[in-house]
Amino acid sequence: MSIHRHSRHVVLVFPRFRYKSGDIPIGLATLAAYIRERVPDMSVSILDTTFSPSFAFVERYLQKHRPDIVGVFVDVLMAEDAAKVAAIAKKHGAAVIAGGPHATMAPEAVLKEAVFDAVCVGEGEETFREYIEAFYGNRNFAAVKGLWFRQADGTLYKTPERGFIEEIDALPRPAFDLFDMERYIRIFIQMDSHDPALRGVSLTVSRGCPFNCTFCQPTVHRTLGRKVRIRSPQSVVADLAYLKGAYRIECFYLSDDLLTVLPDWIREFCALLESRRLDLPWGCNTRVDTIDADMMARMKRAGLVKLKVGIESITDRIRNGLYNKQITRLQITDTLAAAEKLGIQVTGFIMVGAPTETAAEVWDTIRFAATSSLDEMVLSVTTPFPGSALHDHVIKQGWRLPSRFRLYNYYQVRRPRMSDDQISNARLFVYKKAANAYFYLHPSRLATTIRSVVGGAWLRKLLIKLRRV
Structure with missing residues (x-):
């Protein structure tokens, strides 16, 4: 039986073939919701490989649905797999556009792969909407800001940059319905140190960063801007109430890095959580120079049980010199x-x-x-991502970097040594294993560690974490 192509159909692909996570890709979910809301008569679906990590699954899906346009999320770790997905999409007749942090920072590198027709640079909602309208209309892609595309003669064309969306409250609720939410909730690990049995979700409710850490800038500045733009506390609490009713969530985690840089927002958000009586324990990220004991106490009254902080290195020369983190040891210990x-x-x-x-x-x-009094440690290998200031620094020093994007893997010790006097990969591997043993078998955490390996939800979620180390 032949499969007939839908008249106007877009598929958005999240090519997560490794490192399964309980965090849904909020950016892709928001993009899908935006296109569904703003483009008339458009069918939008998500091809998420998190729970079906095989190219055979991608092949079957695209062969069945035969979309006109396939949008592929691309970060550094996913770049090679994203290109393979794009090749399958091209084989089935789709136009393929890439987006995401790696696509934004390295559009020419992405477009070197002939399977990509275009790259969306920066925020995707407006650019992708206009790309779709041009695709079904006059094909004047040169009029779409924030786009790189391959012309008919094979040359690349770059359009002017697009500004950022100032009022992100105007964006619709993420399209949670397009994901297998139950499976995500079952492997949600962000709050498992508090209670691994709780059903939870991660949300990102802001965009932008004013700081200049070398390992992630200027990537965030180019992708999401320097100015912090945040959804209103009312809309975030409304989404939490929706998720509690629709998916029976029992906790949540805000994965934004900079919520606590906005103390007025925090106060209003906490007041709303209390007045709505959602009774959801929660956690969030913070910088140690943007939070104090009074703010923590206010957040705790509203249900906060967990914070994640970027320490990076306790050595000032590394943390503030090389990484440009600009936080002090005293701020770390005080927090x-x-x-x-x-x-x-x-x-x-x-x-x-x-x-x-x-x-x-x-x-x-x-x-x-x-x-220290840390409850958990997330230890990664310093990896200078292409486009970052740290990457540029390494290049200027004449040091070596991976030729394959798959090797830019901060979970594993696989990248080549950047210089001859750098700690060897073999030794780094040993250090990493020893560090985790030292941390989790320390007397202050030993009882918790033993409890985490005796079975049930603790063990299941611990195994998800161990696959990364």
């Missing part, structure tokens, strides 16, 4: 002390293997984390 006093759990983000970092400096950071 941990205030959280411990209030009974708020804290997860610390740690990075090892930075350019010029010595073994002694690595162990100073590991020792600090293990002997």
Whole structure:
């Protein structure tokens, strides 16, 4: 039986073939909702490989649905798999457009793959809408701001940059209905140190970052801007109420990095959580220079049970010199002390293997984390992503970087040594394993660690984390 193409059909692909996560791709969910709302007579669907991580699944899906346009999310770790997905889409006659952080930072590199027809640079909602309208209309893609595309003769054309959406409250609720929410909720791990049995979701409710950390800038500035734009507390609480009713969530996590840089927003959000009586424990990310004990206490009264903070390195030379984090050791220790006093759990983000970092400096950071009051540690390998200031620094030093995007993997120790005097990969691998053992078998955490491996929800979610290390 032949499959007939829908008259106007777009498929958005999230090519997550590795590192399964309980966090739905909010950006893609918002884009899908926006196109569904703003483009008449348009069928929009999501092809999410998180739970079916095979190219055979992609092949069957696109062969069945035969969309006119396929949009593919591309970050560095997904770049090679995204190109394979694009090739399948092209084989089935679709126009293929890439978007996401890697597409924004390296549009020429993405378009070197002939399977991509265009790249959306920056925020995608308006650019993708106009691309779709041009595709079904006059094909004048040159009039679409924020777009790189391949012309008929094969040359690349770059249109003017597009400004950022100032009022993000105008964006619709993310299209949660297009995802397998139940499966995401079952493997949600952001709040498992508090209670792994809770049903939860992660949300991102803001865009933009004014800071200049070298490992992620200027990528965020180019993708989402410097100015922090945030949804109103009312709309966020309305979404939480919806998710509680529709999907029976019992907790939530706000994955934005900078909520606490907006104290007025935090106060209003907490007041609304209390007045609506949603009774949902929650967590969020923060910078240690944007939060204090009073703010924490206010957040705790509204249900906050967990914070995640970027420590990166305890060595000032690395943290503030190389990474340009611009936080002090005292701010780190004060934040941990205030959280411990209030009974708020804290997860610390740690990075090892930075350019010029010595073994002694690595162990100073590991020792600090293990002997601190941190409840969890997320340890990654310093990876200078293409387009980042750290990447540019490494290039200027004449050091080596991976030729394949798959090797830009901050979970694993697979990238080549950047310089001959850098800590070897073999030694970094040992350090990473030893660091996790030192941290989680420390007497202050031993009982919690034992409880986490005895079975049930603890064990299931622990295994998801271990696949990354």
